[in-house]
Amino acid sequence: MLLKIPRMFDPWGGYSIIGFGDIILPGLLVTFALRYDWLANKRLKSGYFLGTMSAYGLGLLITYIALNLMDGHGQPALLYIVPFILGTLFVLGHKRGDLKTLWTTGEPERPCPHVRLQPQSSS
Template sequence: MLLLMFFFLTKAFFLVLVALFCLAAFQAVGVVFAALLDMLAYPRLQRSVNLPCLGTVPLTGLLATAPALVVVLIWAAFQSSTWAWVLQDFMGVALMALILRQCRLPSLKVASILLPLCFLYDVFWVFIQPLLTKGGTSVMIEVASGGAAHERIPMLIIVPSFFGLPGYTMLGFGDIVLPGLLIVYTRLCDCTNALQQSTKLTSWQGYFVPTVCAYAIGLLLTYGALLLDLGGRHGQPALLYLPFWSGQE
């Protein structure tokens, strides 16, 4: 997929990516809004309605479609604006939360194989691959910055650069979802252990909180390496810094 976007990221291909992102984000943002309505727990909202062709649908899910559609349409119409990154990040976080809700690691053995391979993948495309191409072009950075389409792909978390630097700081979805799979796995382990021992699980017990803190340290190291231009003036592979901390526990 990375090579496909590198060689064929034209304006038309970019519009297809935006359409797919909007479709997925609409579902994810709708799930978030529906969950918020469920938390309000109004008795009148805790019921279902029958719709043609769709059958029985929770009322909260139906009500959540309207604000979700508004968020997606506003971003699609104004994605080039300086403030659009706020909506893009919100949509991206909702989408990744939905992915982590649906996809689970079956065992720690799978995590021990998958995450180191992703670590090698990230390091190769950022540090080694530019040495193998003419002019030192980085495929990963070229794709992240829009390539020939000169458009920033939406599958990124972006924030304005710190310390008054121009441009944006970008973090790919993979750098969040892949370690997030391990974090979700530790939470499930904590809940399972608490259930087996018939004890109440507090916030600071188990592996979940230490793993989240380790992930935060890894991200800080990534941004520190970016500010210090370690390895040259290009992007930093976040998965290079994350495994050393998230694996300590």
């Protein structure tokens, strides 16, 4: 399955194509960032979702630029997208002090605020 994107300024009306793997695989990392933000009760600007989504868009833009610079020869989109997303997540995690938690457990230290923990009754 592919998505066809019309090329701008192409006199022959050609298309650029992007595979679903180029959307789904980075999308898993973006949804991981959204899940972590939700569990850590972070706001949009202080979380990781907005940064990873912006990095995904920038990676797609760089892929499109590389495609035009290479005269329309196919470019592996994951080659550009994944380093942008991973780099953004790594830098933001290191800057905010969450990198070890993101890398090892993937969940914040505190429990989700929506979960009510019941005390255990010892009988």
